[in-house]
Amino acid sequence: MPKAPPLLDPFKKPASEPNPPTSALLVYNPAGGKKRAAKLADTIVLPLLKQAGIAVTVETTKHAGHGVELGRTLDLSSVDALLVMGGDGTLGEVLDGFLSRDDGAAARTTVGFIPAGTGNSYMREVLGVPASGAAVGAAVHAAVEAIVGGRSRAVDCQQLDMTGLDGKPLRRCSINTVMAGFGPDANAVAERRRWLGSMRYSVSIKTEILKLPWRKKLPCSLSVDGGSPQEMEDLFLFSCFVNKHTGVRHRLAPYAQLDDGLLDLAYTTRPLRSIATAAKVDEMIKGGGKHVHATSLLNVQQASRVRLETDTPARLMVDGDIIGFTPLDVAVRAEAFRLFTPASPAPS
Numbered sequence: 001m002p003k004a005p006p007l008l009d010p011f012k013k014p015a016s017e018p019n020p021p022t023s024a025l026l027v028y029n030p031a032g033g034k035k036r037a038a039k040l041a042d043t044i045v046l047p048l049l050k051q052a053g054i055a056v057t058v059e060t061t062k063h064a065g066h067g068v069e070l071g072r073t074l075d076l077s078s079v080d081a082l083l084v085m086g087g088d089g090t091l092g093e094v095l096d097g098f099l100s101r102d103d104g105a106a107a108r109t110t111v112g113f114i115p116a117g118t119g120n121s122y123m124r125e126v127l128g129v130p131a132s133g134a135a136v137g138a139a140v141h142a143a144v145e146a147i148v149g150g151r152s153r154a155v156d157c158q159q160l161d162m163t164g165l166d167g168k169p170l171r172r173c174s175i176n177t178v179m180a181g182f183g184p185d186a187n188a189v190a191e192r193r194r195w196l197g198s199m200r201y202s203v204s205i206k207t208e209i210l211k212l213p214w215r216k217k218l219p220c221s222l223s224v225d226g227g228s229p230q231e232m233e234d235l236f237l238f239s240c241f242v243n244k245h246t247g248v249r250h251r252l253a254p255y256a257q258l259d260d261g262l263l264d265l266a267y268t269t270r271p272l273r274s275i276a277t278a279a280k281v282d283e284m285i286k287g288g289g290k291h292v293h294a295t296s297l298l299n300v301q302q303a304s305r306v307r308l309e310t311d312t313p314a315r316l317m318v319d320g321d322i323i324g325f326t327p328l329d330v331a332v333r334a335e336a337f338r339l340f341t342p343a344s345p346a347p348s
C-alpha cells in the first residue's frame, strides 16, 4: 500500500522573538461562516485583546469584495497591527488591498488573521489546530493568542493575473489556492447550497462527480517556470497553492510550506471521466493526500511561476470564490507580508 506523504511543519523558518502589538485595526466579515463573526468578535476576540492591553478599532465588510477596498484605504498610520477576521476569501481580499498600498503601511504593519469562515483552511495550517465546524471557537482563541504573543514570520502569497468577471484584466493576491476545472464547478454549485454549512463542499463534490461523463472537454496548455507549454486535451483539475489544504479537508498540496518561497501545483495530466476513479481520487485526497503516490493521474510539483491557457475561458476560483477566467499567470511573492504565528504550530 503506498504511504501517505508525512505531515509537514507549516513553516520552514522559526518565528521572530515576541513583539506584541499595542494598537490594532480589526476588520471582520459579518456574513461569512454562518454569520458567527460578530459574536466571536464580541465574546472572544475583543475581550482578549483588551485584556492584553491592545487598543482596537473595528471595521466590518459591507459587501462582497469590500475587503479589497478596506485593505487598500484604511488609515493604518497609528496602529501597528492589521487584524482580519473571516474565511479564506475575506483574509485574501483584505490582504490583496493591503499589499497594493503605496504608503509604506504594508512594510511596517504586521497582519493577524482570525478564522471565522467555513473551511478556514489557511488558518488551520498557520495555527496547527482544527478550525472548522465546532472547532472554530478554539481556533479563534489560538489565533488571538498568537497575536497577543507577538511572534511573527514573513510568509508567501501568490500573485495572480487573469481576466476579471467584468472582462477586464485583474491582478489579485491569494493566500490559499487558485483553481480551474472541476473545483470551481463544484464550488459554484456549493455556493448555492450555503444553507448546508461546511457540508456544502463535500456534498457538491459528490453531485458533480456524478455528472462527470457528460462534462465538456477543457483543452489547455500549461507552462511551468517559463518551460515549453504542456498541451492537455481535457483538464479536469488545476490548482496552485502556497498552503496544503483547500475546502475543509482536501490536502491537495502536501509538500507546501507557507514561507518556502515556492508555489505548489497539483493538476491532472489526463482526462478523468470515470465516476468511480473520481470518487476514489476524492477519497484519497481527503484521506491525507495519499493520491500523490497512489495514482499517476495527479501531478504534484513546486515552481516559482505558472501560466495556464485554455481554448475557451475557464472559471477561476481564488481562495474559495470565483472571481475570474483564464488565461492565468501565477507568480510567487516570497515573504510578501509579516503574519502573527504561534511559535511552533503542529504539522499538517
Ligand SMILES: Nc1ncnc2c1ncn2[C@@H]1O[C@H](COP(=O)(O)OP(=O)(O)OP(=O)(O)O)[C@@H](O)[C@H]1O
Binding pocket: 029, 030, 031, 032, 033, 034, 061, 062, 063, 064, 065, 066, 067, 085, 086, 087, 088, 089, 090, 091, 093, 116, 117, 118, 119, 120, 121, 319, 320, 321
Ligand atoms: N457584508 C457582506 N455581505 C455579503 N458578503 C460579504 C460581506 N463581506 C464579505 N463578503 C464576501 O463573503 C465571501 C465569503 O466570506 P469568507 O471567506 O469570510 O467566509 P466563508 O466563505 O464562509 O469561509 P471560507 O472561505 O473559510 O470557506 C467573501 O468573498 C466576501 O467577499
